[in-house]
Every structure is written in structure tokens, then in C-alpha cells.
Amino acid sequence: MTAPPAAGSGRPLVWIGTSWKMNKTIPEARDYIDELLATPPPPGVQLFVLPAHTALAAVRDKLPPASPILLGAQDAHWAAEGAWTGAVSMRMVKDAGATIVEIGHSERRSYFGETDEVVAWKARAAVDHGLVPLICVGEPLAVREAGDAARFVVAQARAATALLRPEEIGTALVAYEPVWAIGAGGRPATPQEVAQPLAALAGVLADITGGTGCRALLYGGGVDVANAAGLLAAPHVQGLFVGRQAWQARGLRELAAIGAVPGGGTGG
Numbered sequence: 001m002t003a004p005p006a007a008g009s010g011r012p013l014v015w016i017g018t019s020w021k022m023n024k025t026i027p028e029a030r031d032y033i034d035e036l037l038a039t040p041p042p043p044g045v046q047l048f049v050l051p052a053h054t055a056l057a058a059v060r061d062k063l064p065p066a067s068p069i070l071l072g073a074q075d076a077h078w079a080a081e082g083a084w085t086g087a088v089s090m091r092m093v094k095d096a097g098a099t100i101v102e103i104g105h106s107e108r109r110s111y112f113g114e115t116d117e118v119v120a121w122k123a124r125a126a127v128d129h130g131l132v133p134l135i136c137v138g139e140p141l142a143v144r145e146a147g148d149a150a151r152f153v154v155a156q157a158r159a160a161t162a163l164l165r166p167e168e169i170g171t172a173l174v175a176y177e178p179v180w181a182i183g184a185g186g187r188p189a190t191p192q193e194v195a196q197p198l199a200a201l202a203g204v205l206a207d208i209t210g211g212t213g214c215r216a217l218l219y220g221g222g223v224d225v226a227n228a229a230g231l232l233a234a235p236h237v238q239g240l241f242v243g244r245q246a247w248q249a250r251g252l253r254e255l256a257a258i259g260a261v262p263g264g265g266t267g268g
Contacts, residue, residue, distance in 0.1 A: 014232065014259040015173065015216045015239025017048035018246035019074055019102060020055075029055035033062040033069075035249035041068050042260035046239075047252065050074050050102055050134075053088050060097025072100030072134065075108060078121035080129075090122075090129040100132045104160055106140075106179045116159035124163040127171070134173040134241070135160045137201070138221070141180035149178070150200035157204055166209040174214045175241040176201055181221030182243070188222030191234040202236040225251070228258045 024032065029051050041047045048070040051059050059071055073093035077084055080091050093101060103126065104119035119135065126133040137156040139149040153176060161169050176198055181189045198217065205213045219231050220241035231237060240259070246252040 012238060013046050013216070014044060015046045015048065015218055016242070016246075016252065016256050016259045017046075017050065017070075017072070017100075017218075017239070018242045018252055019050040019105075020052060020247060021074070021107075021243065022052060023247060024051060024055060026055050026058045029059050030062055032249050033059055036069065036252060037062070037064070039253055041253075041256050045256045045259045046070065047256055048072055048100055049252075050100070053093065053096070056093060056096035056098060063097075070099050071097050072102060072132075073098040074102050074105075076101050076122065076126070076131075078118070078125040080125075090125045090131055094129055094131055098131060100134050100173070101126045102134045102136065104156075105136045106138055106177060106182060110179075116156060119156075119160045120163045123160055123172070127164060127168045132171060132173060132215070134175060134218075136175045136177050136220070136241075138177040138179050138182070139197070144178065144180060149197045153197045154200050154204045157201055158208070161205075161208065166212065169205065169209050169214055170212040172214045173216050173218060173239075174201065174205065175218040175220045177220040177241065179221075184244070186222050188224070188227055189231075190227075191230050194219060194231070194237075195234060198234065198236040223255070225254050225258065228255050229261065232259060 050072040056073060063069060076090045076093045077087040080089055103122045108114045123133045123135060137153045139152040143149055143152045178189055181187060202217055216238040217236055218239040218241045219237045223240050223242045224245045228240060242255060246255060
């Protein structure tokens, strides 16, 4: 995937995307895309959707050539093929239409035992197969309460990108998703609460790439239409990675409209 063009008037592109997690059958996925395509996304906003693996090809077939919506997978294995029962490879999700692959979400780390080393292997494999890695980092509540959030996510980012060259890190998306803000039981974060970890992430990514940084630094966790503008206006935020608020196409469209307003997602 080549880098999408920047927004007009010198304003950086704002990324707005969603993971459907373990939701939507193939017919439901098709209906979502039909509704989303009925209204083109506003200029300056790059939309992306991450369906379940079962719906990847169906969504791909719904998207037009030069689609304004990018398609991604929620996970993939680091090995190109082999005896990995139940796993899906980077090569397979690319064949099904993905251009982005999510790596290291806190649910994968917590429930499936993924380590920083596994995240690094997957990031390497994604780049090797021509996919854009969407690397997730974020601290649990105990780390936040101990005042160690910035150090924690910096360590995660360094580990996740350890096998990538600086120019390859420049093609990646990085999503800061504090674990305590994610899911139905999470508490939405304020721009003030995310400022320090985001600044630390922006700093370390710039340091290890010689100033380039990643393609875009996103925020995720408890995002909705009420807090999206404030989060997008926070320093270093260049987009939003959204859960349940965008599980209906109307919700993703509403967030895209917020992202298109000047002053949001400037990545300052």
C-alpha cells in the first residue's frame, strides 16, 4: 500500500478506523460496507475497517477499485505457512484483500499470551509481505496508577519495532490504547490523561527513525462522538482507532465528519 496523499491546506491526513472484533457475519459485513460507501468519506480523512477473517474477502469484493476505505485484518501469524492449526498467515490475509494488519492488541496479549517478542515477529512478517502493521500499545490500570504509563508504552514500542529498519517503521501505524479505557467496562480517557504517553511515543518513534516517526500515531479506547474532537485535537494524535462506536456504519461516518474539521488530528 502506498501512502495516501496528505490532506489539503498543509493539514496531515487524519486516520479513522475500526476493528469489528468478533462481530458480523458475511451478510452483515456486506450491508455495513454498502451503507458506508453510500456517503463518500470527507476529504482529508482516511477510513479503514478491520473485519473478522471470515468476512475479509467479502468486504474486499464490495470495495471499488481505488477504494477510499482501506481493508485490514485483526491479526495474522508470523509464519508464511505451516502446521499452525487455526492460524491465518500474513500471506493469507493479504490474499483475502487486507492491506493493514493489526498487531499486539491488548486482548491478544492478555487472552492469547502474546509477548513483545511475538509482536515483533508479526510486525516483521507484515512488512515482509507488503502489509502495513498497525501496532497496538497501551498500559494496564496498575501501571497508570503507578505513574509509569509513558515508560511502559515506550518499552512496548521499542520491542514491537525491534526487527524493523527505520524506514520500515515509517510505514507503520501505531495505536496507543490504554487497557483501562478499552471495552464496555473501560473508562474513556481524557486528552490530558493521554498527553504524556503520546508525547513519549512520538519522541521514541522519532528517535529510532531519525526524525521520521511512524506513518500515523492513533489513539484508541473509549472513543465516541462526544470525545472524538477533543482526542483528535490532543498533541501527536493523527487519528482514531475505534471499537463499538463504529460497529454501525453511521458511527464511523460521524467520526469521519469530526475528523474532517480543521483543528482535529493535526498531529502537533
